[in-house]
Amino acid sequence: MTPIISAKKICFEYFKGIKVLKNINFEINKGEVVAIIGQNGSGKTTLVKHFNGLLSPTKGEIIVKGEPTLNKTVAQLSRISGYVFQNPDDQIFNSVVEKEVAFGPSNIGLKGKELKDRVNNALNLVGLFEKRKMHPLDLDLNQKKLVAIASMIAMKPDLLMLDEPTTGQDHAGLIRVENLINELRKDYTVIIISHDMNLVSRVASRIVMMCEGEILFDGEPKKAFTKNALLKKTYLKPPVITELAQSLKGFKKDILTVDEFMEDLMRIKKKKK
Ligand SMILES: Nc1ncnc2c1ncn2[C@@H]1O[C@H](COP(=O)(O)OP(=O)(O)O)[C@@H](O)[C@H]1O
Numbered sequence: 001m002t003p004i005i006s007a008k009k010i011c012f013e014y015f016k017g018i019k020v021l022k023n024i025n026f027e028i029n030k031g032e033v034v035a036i037i038g039q040n041g042s043g044k045t046t047l048v049k050h051f052n053g054l055l056s057p058t059k060g061e062i063i064v065k066g067e068p069t070l071n072k073t074v075a076q077l078s079r080i081s082g083y084v085f086q087n088p089d090d091q092i093f094n095s096v097v098e099k100e101v102a103f104g105p106s107n108i109g110l111k112g113k114e115l116k117d118r119v120n121n122a123l124n125l126v127g128l129f130e131k132r133k134m135h136p137l138d139l140d141l142n143q144k145k146l147v148a149i150a151s152m153i154a155m156k157p158d159l160l161m162l163d164e165p166t167t168g169q170d171h172a173g174l175i176r177v178e179n180l181i182n183e184l185r186k187d188y189t190v191i192i193i194s195h196d197m198n199l200v201s202r203v204a205s206r207i208v209m210m211c212e213g214e215i216l217f218d219g220e221p222k223k224a225f226t227k228n229a230l231l232k233k234t235y236l237k238p239p240v241i242t243e244l245a246q247s248l249k250g251f252k253k254d255i256l257t258v259d260e261f262m263e264d265l266m267r268i269k270k271k272k273k
Pocket residue numbers: 014015020038039040041042043044045046047
């Protein structure tokens with residue numbers, strides 16, 4: 001299978017001599033939900049901006065669906081990989097929600113019913129259909145983030161990259177984002193950048209841990225959250241339920257969900273009998 005994105009030994013500098021990405025190798029295949037985690041400034045956003053051409057590597061190359069990105073524009077790449085900005089105000093510029101969501105698809109030539117269906121489906125998926133006539137700036141931050149996500153969904157790219165969709169969300173917003181990711185994973189490959197380890201442990205099929213421009217770990221969530229020394233280096237903590245299990249005698253150390261915790265509790269109880 002050709003990976004959707006393949007980054008080969010990429011380095012990046014915003015200012016000459018200051019390496020923000022250091023020799024990164026990364027691949028993502030269809031159907032994966034990859035969470036990129038790491039402290040602020042570790043290079044997560046810089047890395048994913050390479051995947052839709054917003055940034056070009058200083059060294060190394062990015063291959064998108066088998067083709068080098070060197071001479072491709074962001075507009076061309078946006079059909080394959082859609083990046084949703086962390087701050088929706090950096091992305092949204094139309095004065096009506098549905099116009100904002102229609103902007104990308106109409107730019108690639110969609111019209112009439114096809115365009116309308118795309119927009120309405122995307123708005124339905126994020127739960128904002130009722131707000132389609134509103135001014136995006138009259139929405140709260142959570143909703144603006146969802147508009148930004150909807151505008152990318154409307155492009156129907158292979159890969160959706162969500163940059164900190166949970167930052168600043170209240171509990172209801174967190175649940176909405178988790179449900180949305182579970183919907184998106186049916187049709188899209190997803191990269192999510194997040195500091196919410198509880199969410200990440202539930203939705204990610206793979207975790208990439210970044211620190212100072214390098215990838216320290218790339219693998220299964222169960223393995224990621226037992227790498228306590230690495231987590232400490234990146235100032236991350238495992239999910240609460242994992243930490244609890246790790247602090248209790250006899251429990252498995254790679255528990256990620258409450259269900260797994262309960263299962264292990266039963267196992268321990270049975271053993272004691
Ligand atoms: N537009 C920019 N110009 C200069 N330096 C930047 C810019 N964006 C990010 N940086 C720097 O690059 C490093 C990585 O930033 P970033 O990719 O935003 O990290 P993260 O997303 O993990 O928080 C940080 O040191 C940050 O200050």
